[in-house]
Structure formats: C-alpha cells, structure tokens
Amino acid sequence: MSLTDETTTIPVLDDATQSIPAVLPDRASLATLEATDVSAWFGTHKVLDRVSLTMPAGRITALIGPSGCGKSTFLRILNRMHELVPGASLAGRVEIDGADVYDPDRKLTDARRAIGMVFQKPNPFPAMSIEENVLAGLKLTGTKVASRDRDDLVEECLTKGGLWKEVKDRLDAPGGGLSGGQQQRLCIARSLAVKPRVLLMDEPCSALDPTSTRVIEETMLELAQEVTIVIVTHNMQQAARVSDQCAFFLAAYGTPGVIIEHGDTATMFESPQDQRTSDYVNGRFG
Numbered sequence: 001m002s003l004t005d006e007t008t009t010i011p012v013l014d015d016a017t018q019s020i021p022a023v024l025p026d027r028a029s030l031a032t033l034e035a036t037d038v039s040a041w042f043g044t045h046k047v048l049d050r051v052s053l054t055m056p057a058g059r060i061t062a063l064i065g066p067s068g069c070g071k072s073t074f075l076r077i078l079n080r081m082h083e084l085v086p087g088a089s090l091a092g093r094v095e096i097d098g099a100d101v102y103d104p105d106r107k108l109t110d111a112r113r114a115i116g117m118v119f120q121k122p123n124p125f126p127a128m129s130i131e132e133n134v135l136a137g138l139k140l141t142g143t144k145v146a147s148r149d150r151d152d153l154v155e156e157c158l159t160k161g162g163l164w165k166e167v168k169d170r171l172d173a174p175g176g177g178l179s180g181g182q183q184q185r186l187c188i189a190r191s192l193a194v195k196p197r198v199l200l201m202d203e204p205c206s207a208l209d210p211t212s213t214r215v216i217e218e219t220m221l222e223l224a225q226e227v228t229i230v231i232v233t234h235n236m237q238q239a240a241r242v243s244d245q246c247a248f249f250l251a252a253y254g255t256p257g258v259i260i261e262h263g264d265t266a267t268m269f270e271s272p273q274d275q276r277t278s279d280y281v282n283g284r285f286g
C-alpha cells in the first residue's frame with residue numbers, strides 16, 4: 001500500500017503477524033531518505049500538511065522551527081513511530097533509497113532497524129550493564145550476531161558512540177550509573193549496534209550540559225560518514241555547527257505545519273529566501 005490517499009489511516013502493525021522476509025536494501029551502504037507529501041493527524045487534528053524533504057545519504061539534516069510545528073511528528077513518521085499513537089494517521093510516502101518504508105509486505109522491525117532513533121531524554125536500561133545496553137537492540141529487532149562477534153561489536157559501537165575510552169574497563173557496570181551525557185552516547189551506541197542506515201535524533205542534547213553537547217556533536221560529525229543523520233534541534237548554534245542542510249518548519253496559528261524553506265545550512269543562516277526563516281534563525285521569534 002502506498003499512502004498517497006490523504007484520508008488513509010495507518011493500522012497499528014503487529015510484528016508477530018508479519019512473517020514476510022526483509023527486503024530493505026543493503027544496510028551496509030549509506031542511504032537517502034525521501035519524504036513526499038507527508039501529512040499527519042492526531043485524531044482529526046491535522047498537524048503536518050504535505051511536507052516533502054530529501055535527506056541525502058551521509059549528510060546531517062537539521063529540522064528547525066518553533067515549538068508545536070510538527071518537527072518531532074515528522075521525525076517519528078520517518079521510522080514508523082507515529083503509527084504507535086492511538087488515533088494517529090498519516091498520508092504521503094517515505095522511501096529509503098527508493099524502497100517504501102510503509103510497504104505492508106515489510107516487517108515493522110525492518111524499518112526500525114534501518115532507521116534508528118535517539119530520543120531527547122537518554123533512555124538506557126538502567127539496571128542492565130553497559131555491554132547489555134549496547135546489545136539490547138539486537139534482541140528487540142531480531143538481529144542475529146554470533147556470540148564470538150559480540151565483544152567486537154560492543155567495542156565498535158561504543159567507539160563510534162564516543163564512549164569506549166571512558167567505559168572500556170567497566171562494561172559490566174550498570175548503564176544507569178553513567179552521567180547524562182554518557183548515557184546519551186550509550187543510547188547512540190545501542191542504536192548503532194543494529195547497523196542502521198539512518199539515525200534520527202530528537203533534540204538529543206537538550207537535557208545535557210554544554211561539554212556533553214559538544215562531545216555528542218563531535219560524535220555526530222564522525223557518524224555522518226557512515227549513517228545519514230536527521231536531527232531535530234531548537235539550538236540554532238547547534239544546527240549551524242553540525243548540519244549540512246536545514247529545513248525550517250512553521251505552523252501558522254490554527255494551521256498544520258509546513259516546510260517554509262529548506263537548503264544548505266550556510267544559505268539558510270546567511271541568506272534565506274523567506275523573511276520568516278531569517279527572523280527565526282536570528283532569534284526574532286520562536
């Protein structure tokens with residue numbers, strides 16, 4: 001089913017009922033994510049109207065805009081989390097390298113494995129060890145890794161998450177015992193363990209101090225070489241520091257969110273086309 005009918009309601013899919021093999025493209029390569037005419041509702045409340053955006057392979061795309069304009073909803077549509085909200089629906093198309101993310105013949109876990117998510121508040125499993133946290137996503141997504149390869153995978157993911165040096169001597173310690181910034185990097189490492197092609201990050205630094213924020217930003221810049229990143233941020237300096245392109249979302253009073261303008265980050269900050277973009281990135285509202 002391609003979700004081009006504006007009135008289509010997405011059913012909440014039960015993984016247990018989906019046994020068709022994965023057909024997502026090779027997860028080892030960088031992927032472009034393409035959203036076309038995406039609209040979204042919570043019940044009858046329409047919160048996004050025909051949003052289209054290309055998020056290029058190996059680049060960092062920042063979604064910016066004032067509170068309530070639909071950035072997080074858009075992000076959650078990209079890896080099929082929106083459909084978990086009772087009464088939520090959407091229309092439009094999301095493709096990863098041309099493959100329909102909402103193809104009903106595809107397992108929900110395939111979409112989640114290919115398109116990982118890091119949330120605003122670090123959410124490690126507090127009682128699980130650091131090592132167990134990294135490996136936790138494998139079980140949740142049904143990803144198989146031989147036990148002899150697990151140590152290497154843990155080291156690889158913690159290294160990419162920028163945490164290895166700090167925790168390599170205490171992999172058995174509980175994840176909940178780490179600082180907030182370390183916990184967020186542990187969550188990034190956990191997302192990486194299933195080898196996603198895209199990593200979605202919803203205000204990943206908003207609960208962190210400036211030092212931890214910089215460490216996460218450095219981690220993101222390194223990760224972009226092997227995974228496409230889409231980040232929601234309210235921090236304009238952060239958008240300017242880390243992103244290659246920005247999309248400015250806005251919802252005028254009583255209307256659903258739309259993208260007013262998008263383009264490469266330098267242009268969006270230095271010479272945007274739309275006065276509202278200029279006002280927003282210069283802190284005149286929002």
Ligand SMILES: Nc1ncnc2c1ncn2[C@@H]1O[C@H](COP(=O)(O)OP(=O)(O)OP(=O)(O)O)[C@@H](O)[C@H]1O
Nearest residue numbers: 042047065066067068069070071072073074085232
């Ligand atoms: N679970 C939900 N149920 C009902 N309405 C929701 C739900 N989540 C979000 N909304 C509504 O959808 C609209 C868009 O919200 P969303 O969180 O996507 O915006 P946002 O731009 O990410 O905001 P913020 O920057 O504050 O996180 C808002 O009007 C919000 O109230």
